[in-house]
Amino acid sequence: MYKQTCTNLLNLTPVEVTAWLNSFDAVISDCDGVLWVYGNAIGGSVDTMNQLKKMGKSIYFCTNNSTKTRAELLAKGVELGFQITEEGIISTAHATAEYLKHRNFNKCVYIIGSEGIAQELDAVGIRHTRVGPDVMQGNLGEFMAKHLKLDSNIGAVVVGFDEHFSFPKMTKAASYLSDPNCLFIATNTDERFPMPSFVVPGSGSFVNAIKTCAEREPFVIGKPNPAICESLIKHKKINPARTLMIGDRANTDILLGYNCGFQTLLVGTGIHHLCDVQRWKRSTNPEDKKLIPDVYLPKLGDLLPAIVNTMTHGSY
Ligand SMILES: [Mg+2]
Incomplete structure (x- = not known):
């Protein structure tokens, strides 16, 4: 859906956003720059992830940060209010x-x-x-x-x-x-x-x-190399075509999504922004084209009203 078009979800109708929300069963999110920054949750990210879980999506946190163990990352996520388990943490260490x-x-x-x-x-x-x-x-x-x-x-x-x-x-x-x-x-x-x-x-x-x-x-090992998600795919815990990768850095997060056949969402609360995507769209380098996400949001929390709407009204 919206394959590598960088469609701004805020420009879609509620019916279209609902259809998009129903197009994936698993969500793999980067942490720094998407869920939190400098140890503080980014506005709306906690509620959005918890609501996605409530919708029945499998939730995974995927970080390239090798300084922390899964247990430490779990403790940090739980402290900020995310409903996550240790099995839901994918870390490079x-x-x-x-x-x-x-x-x-x-x-x-x-x-x-x-x-x-x-x-x-x-x-x-x-x-x-x-x-x-x-x-x-x-x-x-x-x-x-x-x-x-x-x-x-x-x-x-x-x-x-x-x-x-x-x-x-x-x-x-x-x-x-x-x-x-x-x-x-x-x-x-x-x-x-x-x-x-x-x-x-x-x-x-x-x-x-x-x-x-x-x-x-x-x-x-880390993003964008598929090795980091290999066991999830191998053990059929996720179906790549029905998995959404969320990230703020295109050459790790979005490229991982491209390499694994996931759907991709870029959020503008970290490294890369719409101006970068415009540059890759103009570029003649095929490697740059791989960095273009399917959809875009200024911040993850912008998705919350659409999730609440979908959960209230079903699939229209
Ligand atoms: Mg990041």
């Missing part, structure tokens, strides 16, 4: 651990990342290195001669968001990856976090640094 578990990985993981990854690996019994600071000691010569020690048990390098990213970590990761049998996994490739007056590097910045140095391409 958890998906990374699951990916390694399904490969019967039995070596040790070198982590460039934070606690979320470490705890999800612990939960499936996979050994890993410690997270936190690993700072440069002395000059390069001293570091190489005295301090650089490699662990022969490492069988995978996992790169996510790491606020303690450093020269020693980069050196170790690239050295481990010089063994072609060592797996190279990136939780996600989001370039940056926009803040009001700063730019904060995202996981993608660290992944690119390691990729350049290791001269290898990582396997990316």
Whole structure:
């Protein structure tokens, strides 16, 4: 329905919105920039998601944020008022651990990342290195001669968001990856976090640094790679054609929807806006065309009156 037209739902009649609401059974929503921002719920998002659930839709939260475990994400969602369960949380830290578990990985993981990854690996019994600071000691010569020690048990390098990213970590990761049998996994490739007056590097910045140095391409777990939704589709928990992906960032959320055959909704409360979509519509690059969502709303909460209307009047 409205395939890659970026139709503004506010311009449709109530009957048309109801038909659209009835065209999907499952909803997968990005978190930051759609449901909440800086830890606060975005106006109307809680009621909208809870009402969609009340309508009978399966609800999933899907985040590329690798710093938190599913349990932590669940606690945050519940605290803000969302009716969600741990099975409804799709996170890159958890998906990374699951990916390694399904490969019967039995070596040790070198982590460039934070606690979320470490705890999800612990939960499936996979050994890993410690997270936190690993700072440069002395000059390069001293570091190489005295301090650089490699662990022969490492069988995978996992790169996510790491606020303690450093020269020693980069050196170790690239050295481990010089063994072609060592797996190279990136939780996600989001370039940056926009803040009001700063730019904060995202996981993608660290992944690119390691990729350049290791001269290898990582396997990316997070959006837009379908790997993050693979088990939902494989276990028939969702039917892609009747699944709606909601996001604020086109090159992760909307592209995931495109890659999985989901319907897509872009909301204007985060990274990308209508002006970006106009640019992709004009572009001659076929990759840009994949970023165009089916439908658009200024914010998720704008859907609430239409849901209440549909639930009151049925399907007309
Ligand atoms: Mg987002």
